[in-house]
Amino acid sequence: MRELTNAICARAKELLQSGAAGRVLGWAPGEFFYDPTPGVFSEGRLNELVYDGFTAANLSKYCIAESQKEGKVLVLLKPCDSYSLAQLVKEHRVKRENIYALGIPCEGKLDMRKARAKGVEGALSFREEDGQVVFETLYGEVRLAREELLLERCLCCRGREYAGVDETLEYALPELPKRDRFQKVAALEEQTAQERYAFWRGELSKCIRCNACRNVCPACSCVQCVFDNPQSGVAAKANSTEFEESLFHIIRAWHVAGRCTDCGECSRVCPQSIPLHLLNRKFIKDVNELYGEYQAGADPAARPPLVNYTPEDPEPSAVLERGRA
Amino acid sequence: MQKIGVFVCWCGSNIAGTVDVGRVVEAVRQEPGVAFAADYQYMCSDSGQNLIKSAVKEHGLTGIVVCSCSPRMHEATFKKTAAAAGLNPYMVEIANIREHCSWIHKNMEEATEKAIVLARAAIAKVLKDAPLTSGTTEVTKRALVIGGGIAGIQTALDIAEAGFAVDIVEKQPTIGGRMAQLDKTFPTLDCSACILTPKMVDAGANENIELFTYSEVESVKGFVGNFTVTIRKKARSVRADLCTGCGECTEKCPSRKTKNEFNMGMDTRGAIYIPYAQAVPKIAVIDREHCLHFKTGKCGLCERTCSAKAIDFAQEDELVTRNYGAIVMATGFQMIDPSGFGEFGYGKSKDVLTSLEFERLMNAAGPTGGHLVCPSDGRHPKHIVFIQCVGSRDTSGCGKPYCSKICCMYTAKHAILVRDKYPDVSVTVFYIDVRTPGKNFDEFYRRAVEEYGVQYVKGMVGKVTREGGRLKVQGSDLLNDRQLHLEADMVVLAAAIEPDPTARSVASMLTASIDTNGFMTEAHPKLRPVESPTAGVFLSGVCQGPKDIPETVAQASACAAKVIGLLCKQKLVNNACVASSDPLLCNGCSSCEKVCPYGAITYEERELNDKGVRRTARVAVVNEAVCQGCGACTVACPSGAMDLKGFTNQQIMAEVDAICR
Numbered sequence: 001m002r003e004l005t006n007a008i009c010a011r012a013k014e015l016l017q018s019g020a021a022g023r024v025l026g027w028a029p030g031e032f033f034y035d036p037t038p039g040v041f042s043e044g045r046l047n048e049l050v051y052d053g054f055t056a057a058n059l060s061k062y063c064i065a066e067s068q069k070e071g072k073v074l075v076l077l078k079p080c081d082s083y084s085l086a087q088l089v090k091e092h093r094v095k096r097e098n099i100y101a102l103g104i105p106c107e108g109k110l111d112m113r114k115a116r117a118k119g120v121e122g123a124l125s126f127r128e129e130d131g132q133v134v135f136e137t138l139y140g141e142v143r144l145a146r147e148e149l150l151l152e153r154c155l156c157c158r159g160r161e162y163a164g165v166d167e168t169l170e171y172a173l174p175e176l177p178k179r180d181r182f183q184k185v186a187a188l189e190e191q192t193a194q195e196r197y198a199f200w201r202g203e204l205s206k207c208i209r210c211n212a213c214r215n216v217c218p219a220c221s222c223v224q225c226v227f228d229n230p231q232s233g234v235a236a237k238a239n240s241t242e243f244e245e246s247l248f249h250i251i252r253a254w255h256v257a258g259r260c261t262d263c264g265e266c267s268r269v270c271p272q273s274i275p276l277h278l279l280n281r282k283f284i285k286d287v288n289e290l291y292g293e294y295q296a297g298a299d300p301a302a303r304p305p306l307v308n309y310t311p312e313d314p315e316p317s318a319v320l321e322r323g324r325a
Numbered sequence: 326m327q328k329i330g331v332f333v334c335w336c337g338s339n340i341a342g343t344v345d346v347g348r349v350v351e352a353v354r355q356e357p358g359v360a361f362a363a364d365y366q367y368m369c370s371d372s373g374q375n376l377i378k379s380a381v382k383e384h385g386l387t388g389i390v391v392c393s394c395s396p397r398m399h400e401a402t403f404k405k406t407a408a409a410a411g412l413n414p415y416m417v418e419i420a421n422i423r424e425h426c427s428w429i430h431k432n433m434e435e436a437t438e439k440a441i442v443l444a445r446a447a448i449a450k451v452l453k454d455a456p457l458t459s460g461t462t463e464v465t466k467r468a469l470v471i472g473g474g475i476a477g478i479q480t481a482l483d484i485a486e487a488g489f490a491v492d493i494v495e496k497q498p499t500i501g502g503r504m505a506q507l508d509k510t511f512p513t514l515d516c517s518a519c520i521l522t523p524k525m526v527d528a529g530a531n532e533n534i535e536l537f538t539y540s541e542v543e544s545v546k547g548f549v550g551n552f553t554v555t556i557r558k559k560a561r562s563v564r565a566d567l568c569t570g571c572g573e574c575t576e577k578c579p580s581r582k583t584k585n586e587f588n589m590g591m592d593t594r595g596a597i598y599i600p601y602a603q604a605v606p607k608i609a610v611i612d613r614e615h616c617l618h619f620k621t622g623k624c625g626l627c628e629r630t631c632s633a634k635a636i637d638f639a640q641e642d643e644l645v646t647r648n649y650g651a652i653v654m655a656t657g658f659q660m661i662d663p664s665g666f667g668e669f670g671y672g673k674s675k676d677v678l679t680s681l682e683f684e685r686l687m688n689a690a691g692p693t694g695g696h697l698v699c700p701s702d703g704r705h706p707k708h709i710v711f712i713q714c715v716g717s718r719d720t721s722g723c724g725k726p727y728c729s730k731i732c733c734m735y736t737a738k739h740a741i742l743v744r745d746k747y748p749d750v751s752v753t754v755f756y757i758d759v760r761t762p763g764k765n766f767d768e769f770y771r772r773a774v775e776e777y778g779v780q781y782v783k784g785m786v787g788k789v790t791r792e793g794g795r796l797k798v799q800g801s802d803l804l805n806d807r808q809l810h811l812e813a814d815m816v817v818l819a820a821a822i823e824p825d826p827t828a829r830s831v832a833s834m835l836t837a838s839i840d841t842n843g844f845m846t847e848a849h850p851k852l853r854p855v856e857s858p859t860a861g862v863f864l865s866g867v868c869q870g871p872k873d874i875p876e877t878v879a880q881a882s883a884c885a886a887k888v889i890g891l892l893c894k895q896k897l898v899n900n901a902c903v904a905s906s907d908p909l910l911c912n913g914c915s916s917c918e919k920v921c922p923y924g925a926i927t928y929e930e931r932e933l934n935d936k937g938v939r940r941t942a943r944v945a946v947v948n949e950a951v952c953q954g955c956g957a958c959t960v961a962c963p964s965g966a967m968d969l970k971g972f973t974n975q976q977i978m979a980e981v982d983a984i985c986r
Contacts, residue, residue: 091914092928092943222964223942224910232965233978255963307919307961311830 004171005051008104011169012074016043021074021100025066027055033125034112038062040073051076053128056109056151058263060084060094061218067095075099078106079160080153083261083297084218086164090300091259093221103168108146108154108176113273115149118142131174147177153264153277156181163297181262182285184278200246206272207245213266213276219256219296226251253279258287258306261296290314327452328360330386331444332377334368334393336423341366343427345437349392352441356448360384369399374406381410388416388451392444394423397849413456415901415971420447442984449983453976457901460950464550464897465650468888469494471542471831474502475521475874476866476881477655478528483885485533489892492647493528494556496827497586498539499604501525502657506587506681508688510874511738512769518690522603529605539610541827543644545652545834548923548953549861550897552649560640562611563597567635570607574627574636575599583615585692589682591700592692597627597636601690609635651888652835654845654857655865655881656828661716663820665723669715670789670816675701676796677789677816680711680735687742697747699814702794706814709743710798711736711754712786716821718757725821727842730871732819733760737773739817744777753780753811755800763873782809789816828868836922837862845869855884863887902971903952904959906945909935910966913943917958917967925951926958 012024026049028039036050038057058081066073077085082103088094110133115123122138133149135142157176162168188196214220214227226232227248234251262284266276287294291305291313331353335341346364354362361384365373368391380386389412391403396419404414422440430436468484470477473495484491493500505525507517528534543555578595585594587601596616599609609627617624618638628636660681664672671677676699678686689695699706713732716724733756740752759781761767773779786800798811824843832839837857838846845864848856855864865884866877906917908931918926925948932941945967947958958967959974968974 091912091916093912093914222910222912223966224964226965229910229965231975233975234965259963303919307916309833309920311833 004105004173005049007171008051008076008102008169009046009049011102012041012049012076013043013046015074015100015102016046020072022071023073024049025059025062025073025075027051027057027059027076034110034123040066051104053110053126053133053146054112056268058084058216058218058265060088060263061216061221063094063099064088064221067098069098072098072100075101076104077101077162077165078104079162080106080158080261080263082162082165083295084263085297086300087259087261087297088218088221089164090297091221101165103162103165105160105169105171105173107173108150108157110146110149111151111268115144118144118148120144150176151264151268152275153262153268155179158262158295164300182281184275185281185285188278188282203274204245204249206274207249208272209245209248210271212269212271213249214252216265216269217252217256218261218263218265219259220252226255249274249276249279253283256280257283258294258304259296260284290318327358327387328385329356329358329388329390329448329451330377330380330384331356331359331362331390331392331448332368332373332380333362333364333422333440333444334373334391335364335366336394336427337366340393340423340427340440343430343433343436344422344440345433346440348437349422349440349444353390353444353448356445358452359448360386368393369402374402374409377403377406378410381407381412386412388412388418388454390418390420390444390447390451392420392422392440392447395419395421395425413458415457416451416454418447418451418454420444445983445986446980449979450976453973453979454971457970459901460899461896462550462899462950464892464894465552465648466892467491467647467649468651468653468892469552469554469647469649470653470655470865472502472655472657472825472866472868473497473500473528473536473538474655474657474866475504475524476657476868476877476884477502477653478524479878479881480653480655480863480865480885480888481528481534482524482531483882484888484892485531487885487889487892488533489889490533490535492535492537492556492649494537494540494542496539496541497600498561498608498610499525499600499606500528500536500538501601501603501605503681504874505601505603506589506684506688508684508691509738509742511734512763512765514738514741518603522605525603525605536606537645538606542831542834546922546924547648548951550650550891550894551951552652552861554647554649554652556645556647558643558645560613560642561608562613562616562636562638562640563609564635564637564640565606565608567633568608568631569633569635570599570604570609571633572599572609573632574609574630577626577630579624579626580615580617583612588685588692589679591682591685611636611638651861651863651891653863653865653884653888654828654831654835654837654868656825656831656868658822658867658871659825660820661724661823663715663818666715668788669712669786669818670791670796671818674789674791674796674816675699676814677818679818679820680732680739681820683739683815683817684735687739697743697750704814705747706750708751708753708811708813709815709817710786710796710811710813711740711752711817711819712800713754713756713819714785714821715818717819719821725823725842727821727871728760729819729821730760731822731873733758734763734766734769734873736817736819737761737770737779740773740779741769741777744773744779751780752777753782753813755782755784755786757783757785763875784809786816822867822871824868835859835862855880855887861891899950900952900954902954902969903949904947904954904956904967904969905949906947906962907966907968908933908942908944910964911942911944912964912966913945914963915945916961916963917945920957920961922955922957923951923953925949925953 024041027036030037034054036055089096120135123135125136131146156179226234260280264277333346333349350362350364407417408414420443426440467490470481470493473493481491504521510517540558543557546553574597578597580596584590585592597611613619685691717729761770784801784803788799790797796813837859845868847854848858863884865881956969959969
C-alpha cells in the first residue's frame with residue numbers, strides 16, 4: 001500500500017510542478033487510523049497524504065466548494081467516486097475547468113465496524129499483508145481476512161472503469177469479489193408490504209437525524225436543502241409525525257433518485273448502521289428495469305431517465321401492475 | 326387580512342341530493358378567513374352569479390371559493406364573475422363537490438363530510454392565492470394536418486379554403502389513405518376512388534396546401550398558436566422536381582418480390598414504385614430495403630431508364646422545421662391482424678381473407694383486375710361466408726372491446742356486390758347483431774337480405790378448416806338452435822379496426838391523451854368532440870373513434886372550423902399560472918430545463934446577494950410568455966427553487982394540511 005501511496009504522491013507532485021493544478025484534494029490522517037479524513041495539500045505537505053484501506057471517503061462533493069476557489073485543484077478519485085464527480089459536473093455543480101481529476105486504483109475499502117464485530121478491540125494501528133488485515137491492539141495482534149472486512153459497497157464493486165477523469169494511474173491490484181448489488185433489494189421486494197414496512201420502520205427508527213448521510217451524499221448538494229428551508233413546508237411535515245425519520249429518508253431517496261451513483265457513502269457514514277443505500281438501490285433497480293440500464297454519471301450526454309421522456313417509456317399503469325404483482 | 330366568500334351550489338339535485346349543502350355552509354363559516362358563506366340552487370345561473378357579485382361588494386371579499394361542479398365546467402364562468410365584481414380572477418378557487426363527491430357517493434353523511442373537507446382545502450388554497458395577470462401571444466397562421474387520408478384531406482381543404490396555409494404530413498408516398506383502397510362505398514355503391522381522387526387532386530393543386538408525403542413528424546415543441554414541428558422527409562431516392570410519374574422505371578425494375586401494400590400484399594411490386602395510378606403526388610419512390618442497388622451496389626436500371634434523370638441514389642432524409650398555430654391529428658386506422666383468432670384459420674388458408682383484402686380482390690385495380698377468384702388456386706367460388714365481429718366487441722382480451730362500427734355495413738355491401746356481379750355465388754353472413762343506424766343504412770341491409778338473397782345467420786363461427794381444397798365452416802345458428810356445417814370457397818373476416826400505431830408516438834409528442842384502446846381522447850365526449858384536451862390539437866377522423874366515410878368527412882370539416890376559429894384570432898391570452906424560480910435556492914442543475922416541454926427555461930450567470938453574501942451563480946430563468954404552467958419543472962427541481970404561480974408548493978401543502986386536519 002505504501003508503494004501505491006508513493007506513486008500517487010509522485011504523480012501529484014509532477015502535476016503540481018507542471019502547473020496542471022495548484023493543490024491536491026486527498027485524504028489526511030484522522031483522529032484514529034481508521035478514519036482518514038478529506039484534506040487539501042500543498043506540494044510541501046504531500047508527504048502527509050494517506051491512501052490505505054480506510055480512505056473510503058468519496059472526495060467528489062468537496063469539489064463543489066474547491067472548484068469555486070482560485071486556481072485548479074487536483075482531486076484523487078477511486079473508480080466509483082469518479083461517477084459522482086461526473087454527475088456533479090453534469091448538474092453544473094462543479095466548475096470542471098477548475099478540476100484536474102486523477103483516477104487512482106482501488107482494491108476495496110475496509111469497514112471498521114466489521115472488524116469490531118469480529119472481536120477487534122482497542123485497536124491502535126493496522127497493516128495489510130497478503131490478503132490479510134493485521135490489527136495491533138491493546139490486547140495483542142489480530143489477523144483477519146481482508147475479504148471479510150470489505151465495506152458493503154465494495155462487495156458489489158462495479159469495476160475499475162472511471163468516468164470523466166483527466167488521467168488514470170496504472171497500478172496492478174487484485175480483483176474484488178463481484179456480487180449482485182440488487183440481491184438484498186430483491187429479497188425485500190419478495191416480502192409483503194407489512195413485512196417491508198416493519199423492516200424499514202425497524203431500521204429507520206434507529207435514525208438520530210444527525211444528517212451525516214445528507215451531508216456526505218454527493219447528490220445531496222442543494223444550495224439549500226428543503227429540510228433546512230422553513231418555506232418549503234417539508235421540514236415542518238417531517239417533524240409532525242411520530243415516524244419522522246421515514247419521511248426524511250424517503251424524501252431524500254426521492255430527491256436523489258436518478259442522480260444517485262450508488263457510491264454507498266450514506267450507509268458508510270451512518271453512525272447507526274442503517275442500510276440507507278438500499279433505498280437508493282431500489283430506485284436504481286426500478287429505473288434499470290423500467291427504462292433500461294442507467295448509471296448516473298457514466299455518460300455526460302445521456303438524459304437521466306427520470307427527467308426525460310421517450311414515446312417508449314412505460315405507461316404510468318406500470319407502477320400499478322408492479323404493485324399488484 | 327383576507328376575506329373569503331364561500332358559495333355552495335346545489336346543482337339542482339345533482340349535489341344537493343347527496344350533500345347537505347346547508348351543513349357545508351355552516352361548517353365553512355367556522356373556517357379562518359371566511360367572511361361570508363351561502364348556498365344557492367344554481368350558482369352558475371345569472372342570479373347565482375349576481376349573489377356572488379353582490380357579496381363581494383357588500384362584504385368586501387378578497388377571494389372566492391365556489392363549491393360546485395368540476396372546474397372544467399364553470400371555472401371560467403366564476404372567474405369572469407369575480408372579474409366583473411372587481412376581483413382578480415385568480416382569486417377564485419373551485420371545490421369540486423359534484424364529480425369528486427356527490428356523483429360518486431350514495432351516503433349523505435359521508436358525502437357531506439367529504440364536501441366540507443374539499444371546501445376547507447380550497448379555502449386553505451385561496452388564502453394563499455395572489456392576484457395574477459396574463460400576457461398574450463401571437464398566433465402562427467398556419468396549420469399542420471398529420472395524416473393524408475380522407476379525414477386529413479377534407480380538414481386541409483376546408484382550412485385552405487378559408488385562406489390559411491396548411492401542410493399535410495403523410496407517411497405513405499401518396500395521400501389518399503384507406504379510402505383509396507376501397508372498391509365501392511355504402512350505401513350508394515359509388516366508386517370510392519371516383520369520389521376520393523378529385524379531392525386528392527384538389528389537395529395537391531391547392532396553393533394553400535403543401536404536401537409532405539413519405540414524411541413523418543420528428544418532433545413537436547411549443548403550445549397552442551406557437552407549435553414548432555420538425556418533419557422528416559424520408560429520402561425517396563427520386564427527385565420530386567424532375568420525376569414526371571411516367572412509370573417507366575417501375576416497369577423496368579428487376580426486383581419484383583416486394584409485397585404490394587396497396588393491394589394488402591396480395592400481389593407484388595418493384596423496389597421502385599408508384600403506389601397506384603391516381604397517386605398524389607405521382608412521384609416514384611425507391612424502397613431501399615428491397616432495391617438491388619442499395620442491397621448489392623449493382624443494378625441501377627431505373628437510373629438508366631429514367632429520361633428525366635430523376636433517380637438520385639444519394640438522396641438523404643431532409644428535416645424541415647416549421648411553425649404552426651394548430652395541429653390536426655388525422656392518423657386513421659388499420660385492421661387488426663386476425664391470425665390471433667386461430668379458429669378462423671387466417672394465415673393458414675389463402676382463401677380466408679380480411680375484408681380489406683376482399684375489397685382489393687373486388688377492385689378493378691386490384692391483384693386480379695376485379696375478378697372474384699379464390700386466392701389459393703384461382704377458381705371461381707361457389708359459396709362465400711362472411712364472419713362479422715372478428716375481434717370487435719370482444720372482452721376476452723384477444724380483440725377489442727368496442728364495436729368497429731363500419732363492418733355491418735361494408736359486409737352488407739360486399740354481399741350485395743358479390744350477388745349482383747355473380748348471381749351463381751351464394752353468400753352467408755354470420756353476425757352477432759346487425760347495426761345499421763345511418764341514413765339509408767337499414768334499407769341497404771334489407772336489400773341485401775330481401776333482394777339479393779343473402780343468408781344472414783345469427784351466431785358465431787367456431788371453426789374454419791380446410792378440407793379437400795375447400796373450406797369447412799362450423800358455426801352456430803342461434804335462432805334455430807342448431808350447429809351449421811357449411812362448405813365454402815372463401816371466408817371473409819370483418820376484422821376489428823384499431824388506431825394506426827403511429828398515433829401513439831405522435832400523441833406523445835403532442836402531449837395529447839389517448840384512451841385505453843389507443844383512440845385520441847376528446848376534450849369533452851359530447852360538447853367538444855373534435856378538440857383534444859391539449860389546446861391547439863384537434864381531432865379528425867378515425868383516430869378519435871371508429872367512423873364511416875360520411876361521419877369522417879363531417880368531423881373533418883367540424884375540425885377545420887375549429888382550426889379556422891383559432892387561426893382567425895389575432896392574439897391568445899396566456900395562462901397567468903406560470904413558473905418562476907427563486908435564484909437563491911436554484912442549484913443551476915438544469916433538471917427543469919430538461920423537462921420543460923416548451924423550451925421556456927434558460928440559464929444565466931447572475932450575481933446574487935445571498936443574505937448579505939455576494940456570489941455568482943448559474944440560475945434558471947423562466948420566459949413567462951412561453952411557459953404554459955404545466956408544472957413539470959417544479960417537480961423536477963430538487964431544491965424547491967422552482968414554483969408555479971397559482972399552484973405554489975405552499976398552496977398545495979396547505980390544501981393537503983386542510984384535508985388531513
